[in-house]
Amino acid sequence: MDAKSKSLESSLTVPSVQELSLQNPQKVPQRYIRDDADHDFCTFPSSDPSLTIPLIDKAKLVNTDTQQDELHKLHLACKHWGVFQMLNHGVSSVNNMGNEVKRFFELPLQEKTRWAQKAGSLEGYGQAFVTSQEQKLDWNDMIFLKSLPIQNRKLDLWPQNPPEFRETLEKYSEDIRDEAISIVSFITLALGLEDTKMSESFHEGLYDIRMNCYPPCPEPERVLGIIPHADNSAITLLVDFGDFPGLQFLKDEKWVSVEPIDGAIVVNIGHIIEVMTNGIYKAPEHRAVVNKEKERLSIVTFCYPSPSIDIGPVKKLTDEGNQQAYKNMTNAEYFNRFFNRKLDESFIDSLRL
Ligand SMILES: O=C(O)CCC(=O)C(=O)O
Numbered sequence: 001m002d003a004k005s006k007s008l009e010s011s012l013t014v015p016s017v018q019e020l021s022l023q024n025p026q027k028v029p030q031r032y033i034r035d036d037a038d039h040d041f042c043t044f045p046s047s048d049p050s051l052t053i054p055l056i057d058k059a060k061l062v063n064t065d066t067q068q069d070e071l072h073k074l075h076l077a078c079k080h081w082g083v084f085q086m087l088n089h090g091v092s093s094v095n096n097m098g099n100e101v102k103r104f105f106e107l108p109l110q111e112k113t114r115w116a117q118k119a120g121s122l123e124g125y126g127q128a129f130v131t132s133q134e135q136k137l138d139w140n141d142m143i144f145l146k147s148l149p150i151q152n153r154k155l156d157l158w159p160q161n162p163p164e165f166r167e168t169l170e171k172y173s174e175d176i177r178d179e180a181i182s183i184v185s186f187i188t189l190a191l192g193l194e195d196t197k198m199s200e201s202f203h204e205g206l207y208d209i210r211m212n213c214y215p216p217c218p219e220p221e222r223v224l225g226i227i228p229h230a231d232n233s234a235i236t237l238l239v240d241f242g243d244f245p246g247l248q249f250l251k252d253e254k255w256v257s258v259e260p261i262d263g264a265i266v267v268n269i270g271h272i273i274e275v276m277t278n279g280i281y282k283a284p285e286h287r288a289v290v291n292k293e294k295e296r297l298s299i300v301t302f303c304y305p306s307p308s309i310d311i312g313p314v315k316k317l318t319d320e321g322n323q324q325a326y327k328n329m330t331n332a333e334y335f336n337r338f339f340n341r342k343l344d345e346s347f348i349d350s351l352r353l
């Protein structure tokens, strides 16, 4: 991997994995093979109750009779896992969005590349964080779009085929923003903070959407759909359209699969909430694995607070004798650090004091 510091705000063009998969090769090209020494493909059965991603019920969070118990569960989920599946959420456009993304990835390659990434930007149809020809590649194709605020949209990269795609994405972005605001306000309550500025800042927040397609792979145990990473968001809301476990989170050095639940959203903590909570909640490492026969789609929204707020530990959490563990940064500094980070060094470590 190229360790030189360079801007990661753009990515080299790489072949479409869907096309590769359609050619039905017996073997995967060397560029996708991960034989890293530290690479452990071992997964653990999620039938073990202590190794199941926690479930949080939104209906219980909004009901005053059950709220306290559910907030406590939420606190434990965020503290010990950094991820949970939210049941009974309010995002009504999930299935419509899923159908549009499915239709988009079913289009011929030539049609999809009408919305291909352009030099110097991560947005559009393509791949992220590929900075050298030697770098190993993930077994996935994606389209990445900034969806909110509206003035950040680059509509020339928003697919017009399938015809309902844009309109559905507009509705989905708004639904997801409302859900994110509500989740952050419950997270602040779970932390024992009065729900003030933290969740308010998500009204004017940034919402970037990455739609992933993980095609079937002839040698699934030798590749990764997405390499282990933690998200740079505040929170990430992921909808899984696969019918097999593809997403995995690292918990006590073991990879734990997320069982897809129809009607649930996977919510994980990102680096911004880790910094704001002074490390009480941590951004978990996660990755995606792929399947020999089946394709999997996911829609991932990275939610960020308003760019006008600084990023640093919430004062109340460092007042009570807890030492401040992370730097205070402006929003611009945070992103500048992220896009100029070294790919072989821990980003979150660089934010520690
Ligand atoms: O699609 C998935 O299961 C994981 C995607 C992910 O972690 C990401 O896009 O950051």
Ligand SMILES: [Fe+2]
Binding pocket: 229, 230, 231, 236, 286
């Ligand atoms: Fe992620």
